[in-house]
Amino acid sequence: MTELLSTLDRSRTHVGPALRAAVERLDPTSRLVASYHLGWCDADGRATTEAAGGKAVRPALALLGGEAVGAAAEVALPGAVAVELIHNFSLLHDDLLDGDLERRHRPTAWAVWGSASAILAGDAMLALAHEVLLESAAPGAPRAAWELATVTRELTRGQVQDLAFETRADVTLDECLDMAAAKTGSLLAGSAAIGAVLAGAEPAKVEALRTFGAQFGLAFQLVDDVLGIWGDPAATGKPVYSDLRARKKTLPVTYALAQGKPDPVLLDWLTGADEPDPAALHRIADALRTRGARDWAFAEAKRRLADAEDALAAADLNHRARGELLALARFVLERSS
Amino acid sequence: MTELLSTLDRSRTHVGPALRAAVERLDPTSRLVASYHLGWCDADGRATTEAAGGKAVRPALALLGGEAVGAAAEVALPGAVAVELIHNFSLLHDDLLDGDLERRHRPTAWAVWGSASAILAGDAMLALAHEVLLESAAPGAPRAAWELATVTRELTRGQVQDLAFETRADVTLDECLDMAAAKTGSLLAGSAAIGAVLAGAEPAKVEALRTFGAQFGLAFQLVDDVLGIWGDPAATGKPVYSDLRARKKTLPVTYALAQGKPDPVLLDWLTGADEPDPAALHRIADALRTRGARDWAFAEAKRRLADAEDALAAADLNHRARGELLALARFVLERSS
Numbered sequence: 001m002t003e004l005l006s007t008l009d010r011s012r013t014h015v016g017p018a019l020r021a022a023v024e025r026l027d028p029t030s031r032l033v034a035s036y037h038l039g040w041c042d043a044d045g046r047a048t049t050e051a052a053g054g055k056a057v058r059p060a061l062a063l064l065g066g067e068a069v070g071a072a073a074e075v076a077l078p079g080a081v082a083v084e085l086i087h088n089f090s091l092l093h094d095d096l097l098d099g100d101l102e103r104r105h106r107p108t109a110w111a112v113w114g115s116a117s118a119i120l121a122g123d124a125m126l127a128l129a130h131e132v133l134l135e136s137a138a139p140g141a142p143r144a145a146w147e148l149a150t151v152t153r154e155l156t157r158g159q160v161q162d163l164a165f166e167t168r169a170d171v172t173l174d175e176c177l178d179m180a181a182a183k184t185g186s187l188l189a190g191s192a193a194i195g196a197v198l199a200g201a202e203p204a205k206v207e208a209l210r211t212f213g214a215q216f217g218l219a220f221q222l223v224d225d226v227l228g229i230w231g232d233p234a235a236t237g238k239p240v241y242s243d244l245r246a247r248k249k250t251l252p253v254t255y256a257l258a259q260g261k262p263d264p265v266l267l268d269w270l271t272g273a274d275e276p277d278p279a280a281l282h283r284i285a286d287a288l289r290t291r292g293a294r295d296w297a298f299a300e301a302k303r304r305l306a307d308a309e310d311a312l313a314a315a316d317l318n319h320r321a322r323g324e325l326l327a328l329a330r331f332v333l334e335r336s337s
Numbered sequence: 338m339t340e341l342l343s344t345l346d347r348s349r350t351h352v353g354p355a356l357r358a359a360v361e362r363l364d365p366t367s368r369l370v371a372s373y374h375l376g377w378c379d380a381d382g383r384a385t386t387e388a389a390g391g392k393a394v395r396p397a398l399a400l401l402g403g404e405a406v407g408a409a410a411e412v413a414l415p416g417a418v419a420v421e422l423i424h425n426f427s428l429l430h431d432d433l434l435d436g437d438l439e440r441r442h443r444p445t446a447w448a449v450w451g452s453a454s455a456i457l458a459g460d461a462m463l464a465l466a467h468e469v470l471l472e473s474a475a476p477g478a479p480r481a482a483w484e485l486a487t488v489t490r491e492l493t494r495g496q497v498q499d500l501a502f503e504t505r506a507d508v509t510l511d512e513c514l515d516m517a518a519a520k521t522g523s524l525l526a527g528s529a530a531i532g533a534v535l536a537g538a539e540p541a542k543v544e545a546l547r548t549f550g551a552q553f554g555l556a557f558q559l560v561d562d563v564l565g566i567w568g569d570p571a572a573t574g575k576p577v578y579s580d581l582r583a584r585k586k587t588l589p590v591t592y593a594l595a596q597g598k599p600d601p602v603l604l605d606w607l608t609g610a611d612e613p614d615p616a617a618l619h620r621i622a623d624a625l626r627t628r629g630a631r632d633w634a635f636a637e638a639k640r641r642l643a644d645a646e647d648a649l650a651a652a653d654l655n656h657r658a659r660g661e662l663l664a665l666a667r668f669v670l671e672r673s674s
Contacts, residue, residue, distance in 0.1 A: 127463070
């Protein structure tokens with residue numbers, strides 16, 4: 001745990017100033033929206049005293065991926081900034097599309113400034129990510145920018161599917177895994193690979209890092225889905241049972257539905273129109289657990305982590321960086337225990 | 338006119354297949370939204386028999402810009418596709434942000450499929466533009482992608498300003514010119530320059546083309562603003578007086594407001610809350626014309642065109658391509674006569 005926190009701290013210390021310098025380039029309105037969303041200030045632009053931002057896992061992956069192939073931190077830095085910009089572009093748009101009113105115990109950006117400001121700030125951050133990457137003199141910068149664009153389209157494809165699932169009752173587990181791979185796996189895969197791509201590393205190393213990130217991403221999503229159903233709101237920053245309220249076809253839900261004859265409690269919930277009351281939400285969560293959804297999700301997350309670790313073990317990477325990547329991956333499961 | 342139509346036809350013939358191949362790569366939902374928005378099909382995906390799309394001025398500029406520096410059409414082609422994707426990403430988002438229900442006599446994409454599909458299709462097209470550019474083997478591809486990203490942020494900045502103007506009564510002509518330069522001028526400037534950038538042309542030629550595009554863009558916006566007030570709905574594809582209904586602080590409006598003591602008809606309109614009735618809209622249009630707004634806009638457009646032509650004349654460019662660029666620019670004024 002201590003090693004991991006030091007990795008994340010190091011990443012934040014290194015990436016933070018570069019990310020702030022990038023955001024500083026946005027037009028004043030988008031800059032305020034982005035700075036608020038990133039947890040740097042309140043809605044009036046006053047600097048926040050405690051960090052309200054995310055864990056910056058993606059920038060940490062980008063830096064460690066660069067170190068894993070022996071690159072100096074400066075080489076991977078534009079990649080770290082770019083993936084964090086893409087992640088937050090995506091969150092700004094997704095909060096609006098999902099109608100989410102809260103993120104990390106604060107109103108979402110669109111809830112504060114309206115949909116137009118959130119859409120435009122997101123658009124600007126997406127473009128800015130490409131500017132930052134293409135200003136790098138690293139040999140792999142154009143390739144990294146191309147990959148970032150493909151990842152962004154994968155993110156978008158995942159979100160399109162996720163929204164389509166809301167009005168479908170027949171979502172299969174395979175479809176849900178494909179959606180999670182697109183919506184979550186692709187950017188974590190791209191983050192783990194981008195530092196090595198920037199450094200012009202040999203393909204085998206880049207692919208090992210990418211596979212690590214993709215599997216890590218699915219483990220991440222599985223645990224996130226468990227937290228969205230059974231997690232403590234104080235820890236997740238989201239309302240209790242938020243994913244059940246929204247009738248989200250998450251991985252544990254599609255797993256439970258595929259186990260034999262459908263449970264009437266689950267069918268009522270999926271086909272209902274009104275928001276379930278607290279007692280009903282509790283019954284739905286219990287029905288999912290009884291069907292083994294929680295246990296399956298944890299076991300599947302562990303299996304994905306093992307695959308992620310195997311991918312790294314098979315490649316010729318820097319020893320210390322590999323250790324830190326593994327510690328970061330293990331944290332995905334630990335944060336839920 | 339004949340020469341111009343041949344330029345636009347040539348551009349469509351050349352760019353059309355490449356643009357379709359690019360759009361084909363989108364996820365099925367975003368592909369349908371994009372194809373409908375581009376006028377290729379109806380809302381059910383059935384191919385349209387007549388072209389309902391735009392004039393594809395930006396791809397034509399990109400191809401001609403390449404030809405102007407002696408590059409083969411293949412070199413500029415990814416640039417032509419990319420600027421058309423960026424233009425349409427921007428239209429998809431702007432139609433939603435502006436609440437516009439119609440474009441080219443058809444319901445806008447968000448009016449057909451909702452805001453989420455329009456936002457995500459736009460996001461995907463923005464990313465796709467970068468993929469297409471960075472897949473080019475042209476020497477200037479990374480530089481062109483970087484420029485496209487800066488242009489996209491300028492577009493966004495212009496749209497942020499445009500929306501902010503809606504709730505402000507004190508917008509100056511300079512602010513409005515800055516907004517138009519960002520929202521319209523930047524992408525036309527980028528379009529005119531991108532073919533030459535891809536070809537790795539010398540800076541003086543690139544800058545001449547960029548200046549040409551920027552001035553052409555402002556002339557374009559001035560004429561578009563005139564059409565938004567006094568244009569024939571059958572020709573513009575927008576409801577009559579659409580910009581006046583929306584209380585848009587367009588260039589002719591900000592010009593009229595700056596001419597001496599404010600006209601009470603204009604002040605009532607600007608500070609009112611209800612939608613003006615047809616008679617009131619007619620009075621507002623007349624008040625703007627009386628203040629010289631229409632004449633000023635045409636004269637200013639002519640002046641910008643002269644500057645655009647001067648920029649081209651001063652640079653060592655291919656004679657035929659320069660002639661076609663000028664013909665395209667003159668069309669901006671001609672389409673309103």
